[in-house]
Amino acid sequence: xxxxxxxxxxxxxxxxxxxxxxxxxxxxxxxxxxxxxxxxxxxxxxxxxxxxxxxxxxxxxxxxxxxxxxxxxxxxxxxxxxxxxxxxxxxxxxxxxxxxxxxxxxxxxxxxxxxxxxxxxxxxxxxxxxxxxxxxxxxx
Amino acid sequence: xxxxxxxxxxxxxxxxxxxxxxxxxxxxxxxxxxxxxxxxxxxxxxxxxxxxxxxxxxxxxxxxxxxxxxxxxxxxxxxxxxxxxxxxxxxxxxxxxxxxxxxxxxxxxxxxxxxxxxxxxxxxxxxxxxxxxxxxxxxxxxxxxxxxxxxxxxxxxxxxxxxxxxxxxxxxxxxxxxxxxxxxxxxxxxxxxxxxxxxxxxxxxxxxxxxxxxxxxxxxxxxxxxxxxxxxxxxxxxxxxxxxxxxxxxxxxxxxxxxxxxxxxxxxxxxxxxxxxxxxxxxxxxxxxxxxxxxxxxxxxxxxxxxxxxxxxxxxxxxxxxxxxxxxxxxxxxxxxxxxxxxxxxxxxxxxxxxxxxxxxxxxxxxxxxxxxxxxxxxxxxxx
Ligand SMILES: [Zn+2]
Numbered sequence: 001x002x003x004x005x006x007x008x009x010x011x012x013x014x015x016x017x018x019x020x021x022x023x024x025x026x027x028x029x030x031x032x033x034x035x036x037x038x039x040x041x042x043x044x045x046x047x048x049x050x051x052x053x054x055x056x057x058x059x060x061x062x063x064x065x066x067x068x069x070x071x072x073x074x075x076x077x078x079x080x081x082x083x084x085x086x087x088x089x090x091x092x093x094x095x096x097x098x099x100x101x102x103x104x105x106x107x108x109x110x111x112x113x114x115x116x117x118x119x120x121x122x123x124x125x126x127x128x129x130x131x132x133x134x135x136x137x138x139x140x
Numbered sequence: 141x142x143x144x145x146x147x148x149x150x151x152x153x154x155x156x157x158x159x160x161x162x163x164x165x166x167x168x169x170x171x172x173x174x175x176x177x178x179x180x181x182x183x184x185x186x187x188x189x190x191x192x193x194x195x196x197x198x199x200x201x202x203x204x205x206x207x208x209x210x211x212x213x214x215x216x217x218x219x220x221x222x223x224x225x226x227x228x229x230x231x232x233x234x235x236x237x238x239x240x241x242x243x244x245x246x247x248x249x250x251x252x253x254x255x256x257x258x259x260x261x262x263x264x265x266x267x268x269x270x271x272x273x274x275x276x277x278x279x280x281x282x283x284x285x286x287x288x289x290x291x292x293x294x295x296x297x298x299x300x301x302x303x304x305x306x307x308x309x310x311x312x313x314x315x316x317x318x319x320x321x322x323x324x325x326x327x328x329x330x331x332x333x334x335x336x337x338x339x340x341x342x343x344x345x346x347x348x349x350x351x352x353x354x355x356x357x358x359x360x361x362x363x364x365x366x367x368x369x370x371x372x373x374x375x376x377x378x379x380x381x382x383x384x385x386x387x388x389x390x391x392x393x394x395x396x397x398x399x400x401x402x403x404x405x406x407x408x409x410x411x412x413x414x415x416x417x418x419x420x421x422x423x424x425x426x427x428x429x430x431x432x433x434x435x436x437x438x439x440x441x442x443x444x445x446x447x448x449x450x451x452x453x454x455x456x457x458x459x460x461x462x463x464x465x466x467x468x469x470x471x472x473x474x475x476x477x478x479x480x481x482x483x484x485x486x487x488x489x490x491x492x493x494x495x496x497x498x499x500x501x502x503x504x505x506x507x508x509x510x511x512x513x514x515x516x517x518x519x520x521x522x523x524x
Contacts, residue, residue: 006266021388032388033264058288060280061333062271067255070268085272087281087382087389095389097272105333110288123269132270 005132023048059086074122146358149178149351155470156315163195167246170347186238191221192475222478223516247473249343280332283427290442300426308469310496339426344471348479371408375401377513398435405517413437417501420481422509423466478508
């Protein structure tokens with residue numbers, strides 16, 4: 001069993017890995033991260049596996065080290081490297097903020113197809129090795 | 141009209157860094173200037189509304205100004221605090237709390253990007269852990285998509301910043317007054333693609349105060365002193381908008397919160413956006429000014445490229461924007477920023493802006509924006 005950065009948003013193992021949202025069965029709204037109940041219908045939300053493939057709706061880079069706290073990436077705090085992040089459109093169901101790997105500012109573009117991948121993450125705060133998520137270009 | 145509200149006094153404490161003064165001391169200085177401008181004393185006020193993020197409780201000002209029993213309400217809405225102070229003050233007059241009130245905002249922030257308290261903004265821990273709790277990323281992704289959709293080039297981003305520092309140079313209360321060249325801005329270090337260092341504003345210090353009153357009190361003032369608040373609209377985001385500090389977004393988009401606030405303000409004022417002569421717009425970064433221009437209805441999406449290339453938003457252009465240098469040249473003391481915009485509009489409408497005076501403006505708009513997606517739009521009118 002993997003240890004995730006937050007069990008509310010991620011589930012599975014090395015092979016089967018998904019992002020979890022909450023789905024309202026009355027109004028079909030999706031919540032990421034999930035809530036206790038639908039903020040409109042007030043009913044319980046059902047666990048929903050978000051699509052693993054999507055496209056980059058928009059992107060940017062993070063060139064300076066964010067303040068710690070809240071930033072808690074041990075590797076980043078010890079030797080910060082700029083990274084890319086994007087707003088990923090998941091099959092027009094939901095858009096989420098995610099780190100992008102295996103891309104450079106030269107080859108990245110809006111509408112680029114990307115897929116969900118696991119990313120090792122070391123927490124500075126509690127010294128734990130956990131798994132988080134990122135997206136990378138879909139390899140042909 | 142009976143329910144009209146006027147601004148009869150304004151006071152600003154210089155923005156930037158004032159190491160020898162606390163935020164509250166800067167606020168006191170702004171309040172005293174506003175009282176002097178309106179020829180009033182602290183004892184004349186019926187109520188006060190104020191806000192600050194990092195520089196203390198606004199109502200502590202009574203220790204410095206006088207404990208007179210004045211009802212003093214504290215408000216806070218992040219970067220839009222100036223807007224919430226203003227609308228709370230106006231509502232106080234309309235509700236009969238009094239006929240004369242003080243609106244004050246001030247702040248004093250540490251250098252560098254704001255440190256985000258995740259709990260305060262209802263954000264999950266992992267979002268902060270991974271390095272997403274930064275407003276700058278939001279603005280960068282928003283303008284990157286906007287540039288893609290509406291053919292806005294990098295040169296427009298540079299031009300907005302160039303104009304800001306040019307105007308800041310004409311403003312004795314601004315923080316950054318050095319004129320920067322196209323290349324200075326374009327080649328400064330990248331912060332969040334496509335935005336470089338000089339395209340972003342920084343947290344700073346400063347204070348701003350306004351005296352507002354009802355029609356009856358305004359009648360005692362000459363017409364070139366009082367400015368009418370034609371409309372003020374304060375909105376929070378609706379479901380389906382792309383706004384700051386959200387881990388996820390609905391793909392089916394509705395009007396941004398700024399568009400909503402602008403439509404409401406124009407409706408209340410019963411005027412159209414084409415009638416606006418000057419505007420002070422939230423320019424957290426260059427791209428925000430560009431996008432807010434269209435969201436406010438001041439131009440069409442994509443039209444900004446040509447307007448900026450022709451310097452139409454400069455002081456002598458068709459639609460002067462951020463005539464005091466905006467957030468880019470003044471920095472952003474969160475509590476004071478929205479009121480700084482309104483004060484600049486008052487000074488411009490009175491014709492007291494000196495070297496940066498625009499040509500005989502009659503209607504002036506201001507817009508302040510903040511997390512988690514709130515926007516306040518005000519329209520001021522010169523009394524003829
Ligand atoms: Zn529902």
